[in-house]
Amino acid sequence: MIDYENFRESVKSFLAEALTPELRRAGKLTTSVFSDFKAALAWQKKLHAQGWIAPDWPTEFGGPGWDIQQRYIFQEECKRANAPSVVMMGIQMLGPMLMHYGTEEQKQHYLPRMLSGEDIWCQGYSEPGAGSDLASLKASAIRDGDDYIVNGTKIWTSMAHHANQIFCLVRTDKDVKPQAGISFLLIDLATPGITITPIVSLDGQVEQCQVFFDAVRVPCANLLGAENDGWSVAKSLLEFERGGHNFTIDVKKQLRKIHDQTKLTPWGEKTRADDPVFRHRLAEAEIDAIALEQTELRIKGTVEAGGNPGALSSLVKIVGTELGQRLNELSMDLVGPAAGPQCLDSLDPYYEGNAPVPDHALTAMAEYINNRAATIYGGTAEIQRTIIAKKVLGL
């Protein structure tokens, strides 16, 4: 029997020790799924040294050997302590696929570098013409001896400007049905012929890029899975992206933040904490958060019992992201005109100047803006609903 309370205490004392003020500030100032990159990397190194960087991985590849409950406790305590988020495309998304589809050499080469942060990965799926209809992607890889020659472009590639590796879906056969001619390639971003152009997001920060490939030589040994079998690899990965995330933890953090904010927000002679109308709105969202939590627990139960949660995973992505967006609106309602200033400097955790707004107001608008993307990336809310309609309801 694992003593979970004891475990929680050991996580807490590690966090108390390891999280410097800058790292906590980076966590606090995180306005999207990504924290400040410098802080994220520093935090990754600390977690790596502790052996806790990949909670979901099996021990043979460097995981800590925790059960689902322990992983949940770890994530929860990290959020609570305002730890920055670690760039997740490698460890959370590609890692499990490598373990499943990778060759021995690939596993031995890539997995340790992924854990240490020596390799930072980004995900090259979407293209200008291929978003929801991902299978229509055009970037091509043509065999030339022991190499592929890659041409084309990927867009919305998160963190490509910080990454040194990209995993890509490329077309290796044009003459078959779209899904059947796609392969999964691991590409070093330092290879000649690659250009990375940052995209400024609506909040004024850069997180996404467009990546251009002009006759880029990639060794055939960098294929993950079989040639033309990239679609199955990608599909299992997308399920990780959708189902592997625990929305309740994020939502609870937002709720805590809003509760704190209510006490700081004047309302007539009192504060918003005393405004029955606002409290009612907040309670409605809180009730949905409890329903979400119970659904995630049901999924966890099914997975633990060796079952497949199926439909529940799609449902959770929709509910988790849309509830998160509703909570952003409640934050905005509290912050009022203090949402105006853009504060790009002050959102840098290492910035030492003064912000034009109090701390609790610093992130509200940027989060409200950035989180609109949550119902777009990782499969839009519409595509998720289509999946439910087709796969679950059989329509």
Place this chain on the structure above:
Amino acid sequence: MTDEQKMLQDSAERYLRENYEFANRQNAVDSGNAIDDERWRAFTDMGWAAMTAPEDADGFGFGLADIAPVIESFGYYLVREPLLESAVLAGGVIAAGSETTKAQYLPGIIDGSIIATIPQRDTVPLTIQAVDGADRLQGDLQFVPSGGAASHVLAPIEHDNQNHWTIIDLSLSGTSRVVYQSHDGRQGAHITIDMPFDSGCILLSGADADAATEALYTRAMLIAAAEGVGAMQGALDSTVEYTQQREQFGQPLSSFQALQHRMADMLIQTELARSLVLAACQAWDTQANNASTLALAAKAKVDLAARSVTQEAIQMHGGIATTNEYKVGHYFKRVALLESWPQHRDALIAEFIQRREA
């Protein structure tokens, strides 16, 4: 509608369509200037700052209902210069003042040499304090939306149990401001005042000041609401156009009924909001009994509808709408900030309930 009104509406729409392209606007934002001087000159040369000014001050004397379509165009083209704040709002308070202050400030407002702005509705009034035997005007104006662009700010004063409105020249010593870049492309400011009190700058006092406050913020709500309707229309048009061009799964996005219905809902919300705003402007212009209640209703309606319409617009565009380079997300940002201008929606709805029950 008179010919004069029609001409004004058409020329405003045409000018903005031809000269206020989104890319230019963004260049102006990036240049770091609070306003685009050339556009500002053009606006005032075309007489836009005289729209609502009284005829005896060389204005056109239009009501808000007359200019509502022009205000909508400001929202539609994402105009960031504070023309309406200066000419209609600040200008309105000045026009209610004495002949002396009118003569002193209105011509500058109309020719654009003065850019006056106003603070949030729940701003704590400035005070007059005796310091070393001399009266000083003191206080802070927080989050003044166009405070970075302004040459003057109008401010409430509370003194001797009376309210007053004053106008402050922001180039004078004793005024200072922290200017910030705002998410809607404007430059806001925190303004701090600690200067010798000059009674000559008092625009209105007592009952006149109270009436001006009521008028000012009612008009501010109506202008923000009409601008919001323009933003909704812009978000809708962009969505309809984009989804017809963008193809996924071998067909235009607009062919998916799941999206068609949602665009129909966007139109429904835009038209409902437009009807309410126009009715509220008319009620205000004719000083109808329910004018203030309708203004509160119009602003609250636009706040909620514009929030949802602009969110839907982003969602139906997909990734492209999350970039700063693409226009549609800027409607979303603008209406998000309008939700707390001149005061947060929740406060307006609370007031709406009180008035309904009174």
